[in-house]
Amino acid sequence: xxxxxxxxxxxxxxxxxxxxxxxxxxxxxxxxxxxxxxxxxxxxxxxxxxxxxxxxxxxxxxxxxxxxxxxxxxxxxxxxxxxxxxxxxxxxxxxxxxxxxxxxxxxxxxxxxxxxxxxxxxxxxxxxxxxxxxxxxxxxxxxxxxxxxxxxxxxxxxxxxxxxxxxxxxxxxxxxxxxxxxxxxxxxxxxxxxxxxxxxxxxxxxxxxxxxxxxxxxxxxxxxxxxxxxxxxxxxxxxxxxxxxxxxxxxxxxxxxxxxxxxxxxxxxxxxxxxxxxxxxxxxxxxxxxxxxxxxxxxxxxxxxxx
Amino acid sequence: xxxxxxxxxxxxxxxxxxxxxxxxxxxxxxxxxxxxxxxxxxxxxxxxxxxxxxxxxxxxxxxxxxxxxxxxxxxxxxxxxxxxxxxxxxxxxxxxxxxxxxxxxxxxxxxxxxxxxxxxxxxxxxxxxxxxxxxxxxxxxxxxxxxxxxxxxxxxxxxxxxxxxxxxxxxxxxxxxxxxxxxxxxxxxxxxxxxxxxxxxxxxxxxxxxxxxxxxxxxxxxxxxxxxxxxxxxxxxxxxxxxxxxxxxxxxxxxxxxxxxxxxxxxxxxxxxxxxxxxxxxxxxxxxxxxxxxxxxxxxxxxxxxx
Numbered sequence: 001x002x003x004x005x006x007x008x009x010x011x012x013x014x015x016x017x018x019x020x021x022x023x024x025x026x027x028x029x030x031x032x033x034x035x036x037x038x039x040x041x042x043x044x045x046x047x048x049x050x051x052x053x054x055x056x057x058x059x060x061x062x063x064x065x066x067x068x069x070x071x072x073x074x075x076x077x078x079x080x081x082x083x084x085x086x087x088x089x090x091x092x093x094x095x096x097x098x099x100x101x102x103x104x105x106x107x108x109x110x111x112x113x114x115x116x117x118x119x120x121x122x123x124x125x126x127x128x129x130x131x132x133x134x135x136x137x138x139x140x141x142x143x144x145x146x147x148x149x150x151x152x153x154x155x156x157x158x159x160x161x162x163x164x165x166x167x168x169x170x171x172x173x174x175x176x177x178x179x180x181x182x183x184x185x186x187x188x189x190x191x192x193x194x195x196x197x198x199x200x201x202x203x204x205x206x207x208x209x210x211x212x213x214x215x216x217x218x219x220x221x222x223x224x225x226x227x228x229x230x231x232x233x234x235x236x237x238x239x240x241x242x243x244x245x246x247x248x249x250x251x252x253x254x255x256x257x258x259x260x261x262x263x264x265x266x267x268x269x270x271x272x273x274x275x276x277x278x279x280x281x282x283x284x285x286x287x288x289x290x291x292x293x294x295x296x297x298x299x300x301x302x303x304x305x306x307x
Numbered sequence: 308x309x310x311x312x313x314x315x316x317x318x319x320x321x322x323x324x325x326x327x328x329x330x331x332x333x334x335x336x337x338x339x340x341x342x343x344x345x346x347x348x349x350x351x352x353x354x355x356x357x358x359x360x361x362x363x364x365x366x367x368x369x370x371x372x373x374x375x376x377x378x379x380x381x382x383x384x385x386x387x388x389x390x391x392x393x394x395x396x397x398x399x400x401x402x403x404x405x406x407x408x409x410x411x412x413x414x415x416x417x418x419x420x421x422x423x424x425x426x427x428x429x430x431x432x433x434x435x436x437x438x439x440x441x442x443x444x445x446x447x448x449x450x451x452x453x454x455x456x457x458x459x460x461x462x463x464x465x466x467x468x469x470x471x472x473x474x475x476x477x478x479x480x481x482x483x484x485x486x487x488x489x490x491x492x493x494x495x496x497x498x499x500x501x502x503x504x505x506x507x508x509x510x511x512x513x514x515x516x517x518x519x520x521x522x523x524x525x526x527x528x529x530x531x532x533x534x535x536x537x538x539x540x541x542x543x544x545x546x547x548x549x550x551x552x553x554x555x556x557x558x559x560x561x562x563x564x565x566x567x568x569x570x571x572x573x574x575x576x577x578x579x580x581x582x583x584x585x586x587x588x589x590x591x592x593x594x595x596x597x598x599x600x601x602x603x604x605x606x607x608x609x610x611x612x613x614x
Contacts (some may be wrong), residue, residue, distance in 0.1 A: 030521070054592030065566065080567050103415040127457030141532075143450040143457075150450075151568070151577065159530045160469045160523070175563040223466045224531050225448075257480040258465050259372065259451050260387050261458065265589040270458065 006285025313592025366595025
């Protein structure tokens with residue numbers, strides 16, 4: 001049995017875990033501070049779990065934007081980020097150097113998508129989206145079971161979709177105003193509702209335009225990515241459980257009868273809350289670690305016989 | 308060398324080709340009529356090319372919506388379509404039955420994406436989108452080199468994005484009004500401009516809101532799918548070559564400085580016209596045929612030794 005470690009590197013806190021794909025055995029959480037200090041603490045934590053043998057692989061699920069393409073010169077480094085001190089910070093290299101084992105990297109949301117697909121609410125769905133609506137709004141996408149990368153990685157939170165008629169809220173995103181994050185994240189909801197979202201009860205009509213915006217996001221994903229499942233997690237989704245069914249109910253109307261498969265009933269089974277909750281990120285990091293090991297196994301298999 | 312056939316089944320015309328992946332040797336085009344008649348004519352054409360030996364595999368690139376999931380009971384059948392007589396029509400089964408060889412199916416746009424990725428403007432890009440803007444607006448998506456399927460397949464033309472401020476055009480899509488197809492397709496442009504688009508010269512400011520809508524589509528794709536390349540083809544894109552650079556120039560502003568990688572220069576190299584023109588569909592059908600053969604080869608390899 002392999003010994004795996006995972007690091008969920010978040011904008012505010014970092015979670016380090018020891019376990020297997022599908023099981024967390026040890027966990028330590030601490031505040032994300034400076035890059036060097038934070039990464040060093042994660043490494044020390046993992047080294048402290050050495051016992052009889054070191055870990056076989058580490059998976060890192062990081063906030064972004066981060067370079068996930070292994071061919072890039074700045075692979076494993078944060079890109080421009082508003083988080084002070086983190087632009088350009090190397091995340092993969094110091095972990096690999098210190099622990100001397102395979103290290104895999106992906107975004108926190110792609111990792112959470114992998115975890116929900118392997119062990120949670122999207123089992124059996126090779127094509128799925130994991131959305132998290134909390135402090136920010138992010139999305140991880142799996143196609144054929146593989147996390148989507150390309151130019152960079154999906155940044156679904158910053159798509160600007162159609163606003164509900166008569167909804168004048170200007171949005172709260174520093175970059176784009178009323179992109180999805182600027183409409184649906186926790187801080188956006190506080191600005192939009194004029195109070196903490198928890199103070200607005202579920203029946204309040206103020207949730208209607210919010211449900212509309214979430215429905216536009218779901219419809220866009222159905223039309224663009226054609227996922228078999230959409231898992232909607234994060235603090236906002238968790239604390240306002242009325243929002244998801246309200247939004248799902250609006251999707252068939254937005255699709256305008258175009259995809260008759262997409263009935264409200266079918267969409268209700270397809271667009272679901274997560275099963276792993278806050279564990280999706282760290283469990284995703286463990287899935288990444290197990291994938292790093294598969295890569296190494298594959299690499300070993302391809303060594304020429306003469307070597 | 309394998310002998311491959313391709314069928315591009317379009318809403319108005321059908322193109323049948325003989326060749327190899329990357330090369331068309333024979334071609335016949337005819338109007339798409341009733342399903343039985345159209346499919347029978349495609350089969351006869353392919354049988355007529357038999358010469359010394361029958362074809363080894365056939366690829367079908369079809370208009371949609373069509374069931375592309377092999378596990379589905381209605382695999383290879385058209386779904387609800389406004390095209391008279393075609394709802395529910397079987398496309399794969401009669402071809403496989405008549406020709407007795409592997410038959411692969413995908414949407415016309417996914418097939419065109421495969422062709423541009425293997426032989427055209429997106430070589431080396433495992434993650435790419437092929438858009439066609441003509442009578443309709445469609446998009447094919449490849450991730451890790453594989454066409455995206457899931458619940459169904461992408462229907463990018465029917466996404467509704469943010470309209471330009473002050474643009475009052477109500478859109479021309481029968482289902483959704485001002486979805487992308489309702490704003491950017493040939494018929495939509497004719498309604499929007501009040502005349503045939505070819506009568507409006509490239510410098511006319513009437514193109515500004517059109518370029519805006521195309522830019523919103525490009526920005527949405529960059530944020531959602533993170534493609535390494537977007538190939539924009541189809542009659543409208545071809546006849547209004549000013550539109551693509553106008554739209555690309557607007558994308559960095561829409562991204563609001565969020566992805567600093569996405570400079571106008573970088574986007575200009577990433578969002579490009581097709582190289583295969585009208586051959587993308589039939590060449591994509593030949594790529595599908597070659598993939599069908601790889602599947603069969605794989606299947607044969609997996610037959611147990613005792614069999």
